[in-house]
Each structure stands twice: as C-alpha cells, then as structure tokens.
Amino acid sequence: MATPLGSVHKSSDLVKDFCCGACKSRSIEEIAEIYCETCLKCFCGKCIYLHGQLYADHITYGTEDMNKWPVTKKMEDFLFKCENHKDKKLKMFCKDHSQPCCTNCAFLNHRLCKEVSLISESVKTNPSDLHELSNKIETILKELKNLQNTRQSSFQSVEGSYSKRLQEVRDVRQKLNSALDELEKATLKELDDLRTSLQAALKTDVDNCNKLMDDLELLSEAVKELADKSIGEMAFIASRKCLDKIQESQVYLKKLL
Template sequence: MAAASVSLKSYGSETITAYSCSTCKNKNIKTEARSYCKICDFCFCDKCVNLHNQLFQNHVTYGPKEMEEWPVAIATQKFLENCEVHKGKKLKLFCEDHSQLCCNNCVLLSHRQCSKVTLIADTTLPVTDHQQLSDKINSILDQLIKLQINWESNLKSLQVSYEERLIEVRSMRKRINDTLDKLEETTLKEMDELNASWNASLKFDVDTCSRLRTELTCLCDAIKKIGKKNKELAFIAHQKSEEMIKQVDKYLNRN
C-alpha cells in the first residue's frame, strides 16, 4: 500500500513535508514523491509519474495541491496511534467511562473495572466540524505563540536587566576597592609616621634612662671610694649627687 511508502522528515511535526516514491523505494532509492495515484495506491516522484501516466493513461494522479486525496502518512499514523503513557504501544481501545484513549497496557493497569471499554474501530466518530476544530486549534496555537513570544521577550529583558545590574555591582565593587586602597594607603602612611614618632620618643627615653643610671652609678661608686679620705672631693660628690637626684626625680615625675 502507498501508506507504507510515506514518511515524514521530522517525526511528529505539524505538517507532512515529504512522501517517498513507492517505485524508487522498491529499488532501495529514497526519492521525494510529488504525485499519488488512488487506483495504484502508490506515490511517485516526477520521473516515475511520467512512466506511470504513459502506462495508465486512465488513472488520475494528485499533486501537492491536492494533499487531501493522498493517504495518511505512516509517521502521522504512528504519531496519532502512539500511547503517551506506554511508549511504543498502539492506542486500540476507548474507555467511555473516562473518555480516554487506551492501549492494552492502559486497560490492564487502569481500566479493568470500567464498564464501557470498546475497540476504537467499533466506536462512532463524534459529529464534529473539522474546520471548526481546526480553527479552534489554530486559535489556541496563536495564543500559545503570543504567550511564548511574551515569555521570550521577558527572558531577554531579564537578561538585559541582569547584565545591567552585574555592571553596577562590578562598578560598585571597583569603587569600594579604590576607596579601600586609598584608606589603606592613608592609614599605612599615618601608622608609619606614628611609629617613627613613637620610636624616636621611646629611644630618647631609653637613652635618657641609661644615661641617668650611668651617671648615678658613677657618683654612687665615687662616694663609696672617697669616703672620708678627701673632704673637698666628698663635698663635690655630694653636691653633684643632690643635683643629679633632682634631675632624676623631675624626669621620673614627668614620665
């Protein structure tokens, strides 16, 4: 049958994009079909349809503009018959209790207690205006397209906003870093100056203490060595010691 030689370039796509030529397929050659003959139930490419028309002048063939006369594509048939719950299983039954299409697994697992499960082949097709149904689907598709465009626009806006905020954060981070660098530089300079000042002051005090200790120690040793041997030197040592003690007391009180 012709249906066996019909294929989709993209399985599950919305429209049939190509039919394979039945004659070429029998020769293991894949060629896109451009015509269909109902009597032969075959699809033909442009080359094969010319040979067909020469052999069967009374046969009517249908071109791409008359797709309603062509058979249902196998890909379309598989797409419709495939059970969404149990992949690879065909929808063969209909549960009227749940208004649900079922494969054998569906019935076995979920619809064994249902009272109205019938073969799809035995069901009566609902009276529906196909054009009305098609218009309804197209209307919903238009809404989905608009909604998708809206979400995509929001996604782009979000990305732009994110990048702007990222630039702001990085700019703020740079300003903070620059401020911290300047603060560090100023603080280190002040610390160096303060350290130098305190270092000089403390070194002066250390030197002063050392000098005063040395002078007092020398005077103390001199007093011990002179004793009562020399009144004049003892008087000088006494006076110098008193003067030195005054200097040390003044220094100690100041510090």
C-alpha cells in the same frame, strides 16, 4: 517548570514520507512527486512518465495539491499508536472515559465501562469537526508562543538584574577596599609619627644622661686628684662645680624617674 514536548511532523517532512510505490516494489527508495487517485499509489518522476503513457485518463495530483494525497504511513502510525502500549493500535473508544484505547487498555482499564465500542463504529455516530480542532490548536499554539516570549524576556530581565546587582556588590567591595586602604595608610602614618616623636624624646634623655655622666666623671677625677693636695682656690671651685652638677643631676633624675 518547562519540559520539552515531543514534536510531530514538520510539514516540510511530509513529501519525504511518500515513496514511489513502483520503485519500492523493486526495493528502491525514491521520493514520490505525484499521487494517482485511481491507482491509489504515489510515483516518482521517472515512473509517473511511464504511468502517464499507460494510463492517460488517471486522475493525479502533484505536490502542490498535498491535501488530495493520502495520509502517510508515519502519520497513521503516530495517530493509531496507543500511548500506554507502544506496539498496539487504538481500535476502541470508551465513551465513559471519552478515550480511545487499544485492546489491552480496554481489557485492563475499561472492563467496567458501559459504552466501549470499535472506533469504526464510533465514527458513524460522532463525526469530528477537524477544522474547529485545527483552529483551537492554532489558538493554543499562539498562547503558548506568547507565554514562551514572555518567559524568554523575563529570563533576560532576570539575567540583566543579576548582572546589575553583581556590579553593585563589586562596587561596594571596591569602596570598602579603598576605605580600608586609606584607614591603613593613616594608621601607619600615625604609628610612624608616634615612633619618631617617642624615639626623639628618648634620645634626648640618653644624650642628657651622657652629658651629665661625662661632666660628673670629669669632676670626680678632679676631686680625687685634689683631695690629697691642698690647693685652696681649685678645691673651692671644684667643690662649687661638684655641688652645682650634683644638684643639676638630682633635679634631672627627680624630673624623669
């Protein structure tokens, strides 16, 4: 969506782009403080003192009157550079395409164009209203700034609603976890209770079986012992008890099998 656009000069860089002409001729780089309109040269603090001694009548401008200074070399290069041929200067203007162009461009793209002339010639017939352009740029800059602010706040609100939704997802997850924990707990308790009651019933059956088996074994021993002896009363009681116990066992077996 957004691509960073290359920026031109910041106005604070402007002064740094002017070097003292006098120092420069001695291969020293000093930031200029004064521009002399008569010499068409910039001077640093030291050199302007000497210049002032020699040429008191020259008209000079300080950094507070930057609008009277010439255009910097950097600015000139920036304006004259052909976008398509970096090492070429814009020298021509094609009226058909309404486009400044270098000699390469003119040769490659504007050979069939009817009105291609030197910029130095075009200037004479089409003076530019730079104030109006400056105002237009201001307006567009404002619009871009507004758009940027809107996008920035949208960006933040996307960020905000993302966090909110993320929290919602986490809350639901937490609730599901708790519900599953509860369900697991209840199910395990049910399972435990079932096991306990089933085991209790089975244990009762095992105990009952043991009791009946013990009783029957005792009676069986008694019956075997009494079979060879003729003790009428005991035999009668044993027989009675055996029949009772056998019936009790049979009823019990019938009930459970």
